[in-house]
Amino acid sequence: MSVRQGLLAVLAEGPCYLFQLRNEFHRRTGSSLQLNAGQVSTTLDRLERDGLVVRSADSDGQVWFSTTEQGRSEVRTWLGRPVARSATTRDELTVKLAIAVTLPGVEMAEVLEVQRLECLRHLQDLTRTKQAGGEPTSGEDLAWLMTVDSLIFAGEAELQWLDHCEARLERARAAGVSLTFPISNERPRAGRPSRAGASS
Numbered sequence: 001m002s003v004r005q006g007l008l009a010v011l012a013e014g015p016c017y018l019f020q021l022r023n024e025f026h027r028r029t030g031s032s033l034q035l036n037a038g039q040v041s042t043t044l045d046r047l048e049r050d051g052l053v054v055r056s057a058d059s060d061g062q063v064w065f066s067t068t069e070q071g072r073s074e075v076r077t078w079l080g081r082p083v084a085r086s087a088t089t090r091d092e093l094t095v096k097l098a099i100a101v102t103l104p105g106v107e108m109a110e111v112l113e114v115q116r117l118e119c120l121r122h123l124q125d126l127t128r129t130k131q132a133g134g135e136p137t138s139g140e141d142l143a144w145l146m147t148v149d150s151l152i153f154a155g156e157a158e159l160q161w162l163d164h165c166e167a168r169l170e171r172a173r174a175a176g177v178s179l180t181f182p183i184s185n186e187r188p189r190a191g192r193p194s195r196a197g198a199s200s
Contacts, residue, residue, distance in 0.1 A: 008067060027140055032151070052068060123156065
């Protein structure tokens with residue numbers, strides 16, 4: 001949803017051609033999310049279908065896009081409300097660790113250490129990149145720095161979470177918890193409650 005809303009927000013600043021819009025999106029997000037022309041075109045088609053943008057052509061036949069009043073209203077709504085955090089987990093690392101801990105023969109300490117080293121390498125790269133960028137001198141610089149800061153904070157949180165996973169694993173083993181288990185022969189039951197909201 002952020003791509004759709006982000007492109008719409010950029011268009012609310014003024015009309016753009018497709019490639020101009022893609023470049024503006026990259027520039028304003030610190031190039032943190034690369035979009036290809038097909039993604040932008042598909043999103044614009046949907047925005048137009050929903051009455052949020054209109055397309056026009058200049059004298060050379062080049063197509064450009066602008067927001068409707070409804071589109072500008074949606075941008076104001078998007079900017080004025082918080083981003084909802086989902087209780088469901090689809091992150092690859094979370095799924096990988098959750099499944100790995102239940103499989104026999106998997107050395108979880110090694111799996112965690114491999115991820116920890118990758119996370120540290122990524123954080124070092126981000127820190128070097130941030131230091132090389134210096135202090136912001138424009139809005140574009142500030143947008144880029146905010147994006148890099150977000151990635152650094154996420155990396156630091158991932159390291160803390162990996163440490164937490166390791167400690168939880170050690171406590172479970174010390175308590176004699178059986179971690180691995182075979183495929184269940186039990187038939188799936190409809191409406192089985194999710195444990196996503198359970199506290200740690």
